[in-house]
Amino acid sequence: xxxxxxxxxxxxxxxxxxxxxxxxxxxxxxxxxxxxxxxxxxxxxxxxxxxxxxxxxxxxxxxxxxxxxxxxxxxxxxxxxxxxxxxxxxxxxxxxxxxxxxxxxxxxxxxxxxxxxxxxxxxxxxxxxxxxxxxxxxxxxxxxxxxxxxxxxxxxxxxxxxxxxxxxxxxxxxxxxxxxxxxxxxxxxxxxxxxxxxxxxxxxxxxxxxxxxxxxxxxxxxxxxxxxxxxxxxxxxxxxxxxxxxxxxxxxxxxxxxxxxxxxxxxxxxxxxxxxxxxxxxxxxxxxxxxxxxxxxxxxxxxxxxxxxxxxxxxxxxxxxxxxxxxxxxxxxxxxxxxxxxxxxxxxxxxxxxxxxxxxxxxxxxxxxxxxxxxxxxxxxxxxxxxxxxxxxxxxxxxxxxxxxxxxxxxxxxxxxxxxxxxxxxxxxxxxxxxxxxxxxxxxxxxxxxxxxxxxxxxxxxxxxxxxxxx
Numbered sequence: 001x002x003x004x005x006x007x008x009x010x011x012x013x014x015x016x017x018x019x020x021x022x023x024x025x026x027x028x029x030x031x032x033x034x035x036x037x038x039x040x041x042x043x044x045x046x047x048x049x050x051x052x053x054x055x056x057x058x059x060x061x062x063x064x065x066x067x068x069x070x071x072x073x074x075x076x077x078x079x080x081x082x083x084x085x086x087x088x089x090x091x092x093x094x095x096x097x098x099x100x101x102x103x104x105x106x107x108x109x110x111x112x113x114x115x116x117x118x119x120x121x122x123x124x125x126x127x128x129x130x131x132x133x134x135x136x137x138x139x140x141x142x143x144x145x146x147x148x149x150x151x152x153x154x155x156x157x158x159x160x161x162x163x164x165x166x167x168x169x170x171x172x173x174x175x176x177x178x179x180x181x182x183x184x185x186x187x188x189x190x191x192x193x194x195x196x197x198x199x200x201x202x203x204x205x206x207x208x209x210x211x212x213x214x215x216x217x218x219x220x221x222x223x224x225x226x227x228x229x230x231x232x233x234x235x236x237x238x239x240x241x242x243x244x245x246x247x248x249x250x251x252x253x254x255x256x257x258x259x260x261x262x263x264x265x266x267x268x269x270x271x272x273x274x275x276x277x278x279x280x281x282x283x284x285x286x287x288x289x290x291x292x293x294x295x296x297x298x299x300x301x302x303x304x305x306x307x308x309x310x311x312x313x314x315x316x317x318x319x320x321x322x323x324x325x326x327x328x329x330x331x332x333x334x335x336x337x338x339x340x341x342x343x344x345x346x347x348x349x350x351x352x353x354x355x356x357x358x359x360x361x362x363x364x365x366x367x368x369x370x371x372x373x374x375x376x377x378x379x380x381x382x383x384x385x386x387x388x389x390x391x392x393x394x395x396x397x398x399x400x401x402x403x404x405x406x407x408x409x410x411x412x413x414x415x416x417x418x419x420x421x422x423x424x425x426x427x428x429x430x431x432x433x434x435x436x437x438x439x440x441x442x443x444x445x446x447x448x449x450x451x452x453x454x455x456x457x458x459x460x461x462x463x464x465x466x467x468x469x470x471x
Contacts, residue, residue, distance in 0.1 A: 003029045006114035011039020013303025014120035015063040017318035022072035029073045041311040077105035081445035116298040116325040121264040121305035124417045128368040131233040137240030141258035156254025162186035163258040165362035173214040182223045183250040190228035200357035260362030264305045269442030277434045279363045281307035292321030310355030316348035369425040379419040381412020393430040400440045
């Protein structure tokens with residue numbers, strides 16, 4: 001089970017990377033945790049589900065068809081929990097293989113090796129805590145899209161949609177089309193911010209037209225859009241009943257909210273690749289060259305996991321990374337590489353310009369963090385409040401690793417994916433910036449796994465206990 005190129009993640013970047021490398025003759029493996037490739041935007045419905053296709057579904061189907069025809073080996077339903085190995089660069093020394101440890105759909109363990117590794121891990125959603133955010137009925141925008149795209153299920157009948165970025169209006173319009181009542185759209189961005197983004201969005205007129213269509217449709221349905229506003233609180237007796245926006249209240253049974261996206265850098269951090277903090281890219285991202293090369297030889301990153309640029313830019317980023325890997329492995333010569341990368345490079349630059357404008361709109365807004373009340377839970381897994389985080393700072397915690405040690409914030413099942421952004425901002429307010437706070441050291445497992453899946457038939461009684469030394 002050794003490959004030239006392994007691709008971690010089957011979203012648009014991962015599918016395109018695997019397709020490009022395989023169709024050029026490389027031995028390629030794509031590993032994806034979901035039952036089918038597609039990622040968040042191009043998520044495929046489960047077998048047997050019939051959901052009317054939209055433009056996203058058609059784009060995803062095209063990428064899946066190309067992947068299936070490429071000859072790449074695709075393993076879905078596989079949770080990659082461990083990464084290791086890596087290339088050694090020295091005169092006359094072949095690259096040492098990367099190793100990926102994973103669980104198969106049946107729970108069995110396996111590992112594979114590859115000469116090059118392209119990480120297309122995507123993102124996780126940022127939700128900055130507010131009073132009532134833990135009530136049943138409050139969910140992320142991404143969770144709402146999964147329900148509707150993959151299952152055809154509405155998150156609620158009367159819904160408030162809140163947050164920042166294009167996903168806000170995409171979710172709201174999809175809810176309306178599916179028969180839900182959208183009580184309000186609460187947009188953090190002001191009308192001026194949207195106006196300033198228009199020149200960049202014009203680089204992709206198709207995406208701009210689609211977004212304007214969503215907004216026009218919402219206006220036609222009489223959906224109120226509150227610009228430059230935020231959710232003050234979610235309220236209800238055991239479940240969500242209403243949300244408050246400044247002095248207004250909206251009755252609802254669901255709140256779909258998202259404050260932007262955060263690149264998933266667990267794998268690149270585990271390899272100790274160089275990272276930088278860039279607010280406009282979503283946060284901490286690996287330092288890359290124009291083709292997706294990381295600071296670790298033969299390690300590449302593409303798609304939103306390498307910096308938020310949107311689904312439209314992701315496939316060409318994946319193709320550029322795959323071509324770079326083939327060139328570095330000696331499977332594609334210099335002139336051929338230059339010719340092959342020209343078209344995806346131009347297409348990526350055009351789409352990334354529009355994606356960067358949306359990424360800036362979704363950047364973390366310190367005002368949201370400043371508004372978190374002291375008794376509000378920040379880390380849901382461990383029940384850590386803002387007051388406890390600030391007490392840890394007073395006691396000497398100055399970075400994310402120390403905060404974990406002092407409070408257990410980020411040590412639960414989500415491994416800091418849900419609380420990490422808010423917690424890091426709270427510490428940054430005390431120490432002078434996110435660069436000083438850093439990020440939690442990348443450690444295994446990358447994703448939670450059951451202990452028995454790793455131990456197999458091993459039993460506690462099998463541990464050899466040496467005889468006690470004589471006194």
